[in-house]
Amino acid sequence: MHKRIFFSFCIVQTVFSLPYSSNEDTVYEYENLPDNEKDDEYRVLSTPRFLSTPQTLLVNEGETIRLPCKVDRLEGFVMLWKKNKDIITVGDQIIDKSVRLEKTSNGNSIVIGPATTEDEADYTCQISAYKPTEITHSVKIRVAPVIMISPEAVLVVTEGSPAHISCSVVSGSPTPQVTWRRRERKMPGGEEEVVGNILHFPEVTRHHAGHYLCQADNGFGPTPVTKEIKLEVHHAPKVEQLDTELYTGLHLEEEIVCTVHSSPRAQVTWTKDGQTLENNSPDLVFGQEANKHSLTLKKISADTFGKYTCEAKNEFGMDRSSIEVSGKAEPAVFTSADISLYPDSYTLAWTAESKSDISTFLVQFKESRSSKWTSMEVTATRSPNRSWQGTALLSHLQSAAQYEAKVSAKNDFGYSEPKHVFNFATKGAVPYHQPSVSGSSTLTSLPVLFITLLVSLRKCL
DSSP: OHHHHHHHHHHHHHHTSOSSOOSSOOOOOOTTSOHHHHHHHHHHHSOOOBOSOOOEEEEETTSOEEEEEEBSOOTTOOEEEEETTEEEEETTEESSTTEEEEEETTEEEEEEOSOOGGGOEEEEEEEOSSSOEEEEEEEEEEEEEEEEEESOSEEEEETTSOEEEEEEEEEEESOOEEEEEETTBOOTTSOSOEESSEEEESSOOGGGOEEEEEEEESSSSSSOEEEEEEEEEEEEEEEOOOOSEEEOOTTOOEEEEEEEEEESOOEEEEEETTEEOOTTOTTEEEEEETTEEEEEEOSOOGGGOEEEEEEEEETTEEEEEEEEEEOSOOOOEEOSOSBOSSSSOEEEEEEEOOSSOOOEEEEEEEETTOOOOEEEEEEOEEOTTSOEEEEEEEOSOOTTOEEEEEEEEEETTEEOOOOOOEEEEOTTSOOOOOTTSSSHHHHHHHHHHHHHHHHHHHHHO
């Protein structure tokens, strides 16, 4: 230890002594030198000028640090390096064995690595002139984040209860930013991510369930440091609503798909008209893919028709949804305008889809203020697009009056239910806006209204 202190003292004394010293007076015959030699002498004695510039570096832990120090002329001078206030190299001599020197023309570079947190410091390159001159590089070491999620792996809560998850930064420099994301989905509030260490939901629903990712990023790597936790919300089953009816025909095959949301997993059963369906029937095929449960009806017959129910049950509750499988025709779709060109008659037109032939349409109509329906039958005709169509001339109507109409289609399995009531008006009445059609009836009635006005104008002329 004493030897090392004595050695350092000797080096410092040598470095910071004047470049030239003697007990005898030195006489420089500078005035007698030729002009070109005067310039050379001046260049030798002048303080070197730094070509390297000070740097501030942010280096990842484990990488190599390289700090340059180069001057325009080093001849006659000594270059040393200091880490903070400690000398680590003098000339070609290395005092701190954790660094390496790479010599260059008129300078050198110190090389440190793999970098650790202990290498974070100010590194000064100094020239041993009469008035020492120096540059300083500042090095900061960036450390990869280390995070911890609490609770770990899985958090199970019951619907309606609060959920609290924390993500702590164990280490990392500079301090990383912590964000939360949900895998493959947005956060429950609709955000892509939420900033902060704490994730808190005062009252969870099944829509809060999922895999949550805590991500810590301070720029250390190309991607943030990530840890994951699964939030599992136990709740009663929720069955997505099935279509009200499924219209089919003989010898066809149909599939009913029932989507069930449940945690824990629900037991799903199928019933027909209240009777549980067994898996051993040759005309039925039960299937499941994830939370989608399917029932395939093979080779439809008259006995197949009825009300099918998908029922899901777990320890927290039960839910169900039903669909009517029918061989009847689908509800009629009205294609005529909702205002007549004439004051006492109206031509009603419609189409209907059916898997079996439609023979007859039953048309019913009445004035809006009346409770009595007038009925008439119309023979069905096949349209080019394979659907069925019909028209009916409704006469002896009241002028400038509002009317209602409904149509049922008859096939091999009877008359269909008239699901929609169509509203129309005779000439002179304000057109009725159909509630079941999104704007199409209003658009259809405008050309008809224009024709009505044009006919009226011609009569006046």
